[in-house]
Amino acid sequence: MNEAFENFPHILGEWLKGTGPDSDIVVSTRVRFARNVRGFPFTGRASDAQRSDVLKLCEDALKQVHLDRSVVTLELDKLPELKRDVLVERHLISRELASGEGPRGVTFGRGEMLSIMINEEDHLRLQWIKSGFDVDRAFHALCKVDRALEKTLPYATSDRYGYLTACPTNVGTGMRVSVMVHLPALTLKENIDQVFKAAQRMNHAVRGLYGEGTRAFGDMYQISNQTTLGRSEEQIVEAIKAIVPKILEFERQRRGQLYTEDRSFVEDKVLRSLALLRSARRLNVQEMMSHLSMLRLGVDLGIISDVPVRTLNELFILGQPSHLQESEGRVLPASERDTRRAELVRSRLAAGSN
Amino acid sequence: MDCQCCNKKPARIRICDVEENNIGEQINVCPDCFNLIKRYMFDITKPLMTTPDVIREVQGLLTAGETSLATLPEPGGITPVGKEPVPVCPDCGMSLSEFRARGRFGCPRDYEVFAEHLDPLFERIHDVQPARHQGHLPEKTAGEEVVQRRQTVADLRKRLDAAVAEENYELAARLRDQIAELEAQPKAEERS
Ligand SMILES: [Zn+2]
Numbered sequence: 001m002n003e004a005f006e007n008f009p010h011i012l013g014e015w016l017k018g019t020g021p022d023s024d025i026v027v028s029t030r031v032r033f034a035r036n037v038r039g040f041p042f043t044g045r046a047s048d049a050q051r052s053d054v055l056k057l058c059e060d061a062l063k064q065v066h067l068d069r070s071v072v073t074l075e076l077d078k079l080p081e082l083k084r085d086v087l088v089e090r091h092l093i094s095r096e097l098a099s100g101e102g103p104r105g106v107t108f109g110r111g112e113m114l115s116i117m118i119n120e121e122d123h124l125r126l127q128w129i130k131s132g133f134d135v136d137r138a139f140h141a142l143c144k145v146d147r148a149l150e151k152t153l154p155y156a157t158s159d160r161y162g163y164l165t166a167c168p169t170n171v172g173t174g175m176r177v178s179v180m181v182h183l184p185a186l187t188l189k190e191n192i193d194q195v196f197k198a199a200q201r202m203n204h205a206v207r208g209l210y211g212e213g214t215r216a217f218g219d220m221y222q223i224s225n226q227t228t229l230g231r232s233e234e235q236i237v238e239a240i241k242a243i244v245p246k247i248l249e250f251e252r253q254r255r256g257q258l259y260t261e262d263r264s265f266v267e268d269k270v271l272r273s274l275a276l277l278r279s280a281r282r283l284n285v286q287e288m289m290s291h292l293s294m295l296r297l298g299v300d301l302g303i304i305s306d307v308p309v310r311t312l313n314e315l316f317i318l319g320q321p322s323h324l325q326e327s328e329g330r331v332l333p334a335s336e337r338d339t340r341r342a343e344l345v346r347s348r349l350a351a352g353s354n
Numbered sequence: 355m356d357c358q359c360c361n362k363k364p365a366r367i368r369i370c371d372v373e374e375n376n377i378g379e380q381i382n383v384c385p386d387c388f389n390l391i392k393r394y395m396f397d398i399t400k401p402l403m404t405t406p407d408v409i410r411e412v413q414g415l416l417t418a419g420e421t422s423l424a425t426l427p428e429p430g431g432i433t434p435v436g437k438e439p440v441p442v443c444p445d446c447g448m449s450l451s452e453f454r455a456r457g458r459f460g461c462p463r464d465y466e467v468f469a470e471h472l473d474p475l476f477e478r479i480h481d482v483q484p485a486r487h488q489g490h491l492p493e494k495t496a497g498e499e500v501v502q503r504r505q506t507v508a509d510l511r512k513r514l515d516a517a518v519a520e521e522n523y524e525l526a527a528r529l530r531d532q533i534a535e536l537e538a539q540p541k542a543e544e545r546s
């Protein structure tokens with residue numbers, strides 16, 4: 001069990017490979033279902049003994065389902081904090097599950113496309129991540145897991161309200177589709193607010209993936225449905241498939257505008273970022289993300305040709321604090337992390353290294 | 355001695371108000387009344403009430419006949435007698451006002467207990483009318499076997515504890531085997 005974990009920093013999730021539909025803008029598509037086991041209080045009101053029963057029931061059910069031969073299950077209360085934080089940076093578990101208490105766990109496959117959190121706010125949070133904009137595949141893959149689980153695991157449901165969840169914002173389908181998008185041109189052109197408002201009007205939320213409030217480091221945003229009741233799963237899929245392309249079109253239009261009307265401005269930004277990342281001796285995480293963002297844009301506009309998108313996607317994760325520390329095998333002070341981060345980025349971006 | 359609250363059942367529990375190491379008034383009550391009294395006494399969200407005040411509240415409830423758990427004032431505070439009763443979930447103890455304050459349900463049963471208050475909330479959150487589920491649902495009987503097995507194991511455990519307490523080791527051994535067999539079941543299925 002722990003052996004598999006030791007390998008982590010070297011094997012990154014499939015979803016980072018930078019392929020799939022619309023991968024010039026869309027990093028990944030994630031679908032998640034919230035589920036609870038009948039006969040137990042929700043996690044927040046369950047005793048440790050009840051949480052441990054839920055964990056065991058879910059683990060047994062998962063074993064029976066035979067999801068994938070290479071599935072790894074980790075009991076988080078037995079895992080050190082640093083390793084839990086690595087899982088958060090890897091998008092395999094939520095910050096809440098990492099910092100929670102009592103018996104809880106996560107199960108995931110080797111490709112890290114499927115991950116199942118046990119005893120998060122809900123007893124089960126099943127999620128499937130695909131590279132690029134690929135809602136249908138992620139949705140159908142997750143449905144298969146869910147339909148197999150429901151045969152052995154008694155889910156808490158009602159005819160009226162569907163899947164019953166701890167938070168009223170998840171009741172009904174318990175389904176959330178989140179599309180991770182890179183919007184550097186809309187950010188540079190200060191159009192992000194417009195995107196936020198338009199999505200809001202259609203019951204969808206856009207928020208920065210890193211950083212708080214309106215500051216989105218690395219220009220990475222997440223678009224997701226806000227409502228889960230009164231609409232079928234298929235309707236939720238259709239809605240996101242209607243909204244995301246509009247945002248992509250807007251971003252592409254602004255990218256084109258930058259390239260035709262502000263060519264020297266955008267070339268200057270991209271090439272300065274590349275020079276900086278190839279030379280810096282110290283990089284903090286925000287600096288790294290904002291320059292990687294310019295590189296990603298530069299690759300798409302053809303300003304840079306010798307850096308694959310996959311490398312950029314991976315650096316976004318590998319350069320995060322816990323990943324750096326995990327690969328060093330110890331806790332590092334911030335200044336030392338900045339040095340290591342700069343080394344990592346230089347080595348991955350060195351001319352001819354890819 | 356009769357309970358000083360209901361004046362009917364025999365008193366078994368003594369409640370003392372303690373103030374700066376001085377024991378104040380002592381009141382003797384029956385277990386049933388004590389269950390009602392507890393709901394007021396151990397509420398840390400409300401100002402402290404003296405025991406006589408609590409007893410008066412409970413006596414008010416008793417005369418109004420409002421003593422079933424579902425119609426009781428929530429543990430979170432006192433609803434004056436005669437006012438609309440506040441629903442409390444019998445499974446997890448969640449009250450409507452606690453749910454409103456936390457924004458989280460305590461258990462699946464809350465959805466039934468608070469049913470009449472939920473539609474307007476769900477209509478607003480999910481921007482939909484009526485607030486009714488439209489998607490997939492598993493078959494009703496799905497997973498029922500797991501629920502039943504768990505219930506049986508829980509029952510057997512209780513009987514096992516009792517058997518051990520009575521030093522009936524022969525029965526205890528039999529029960530232990532039954533529990534072990536039931537708990538091993540998922541793995542047996544897995545192998546097949
Ligand atoms: Zn009494």
Ligand SMILES: [Zn+2]
Nearest residue numbers: 443446461464
């Ligand atoms: Zn409840």
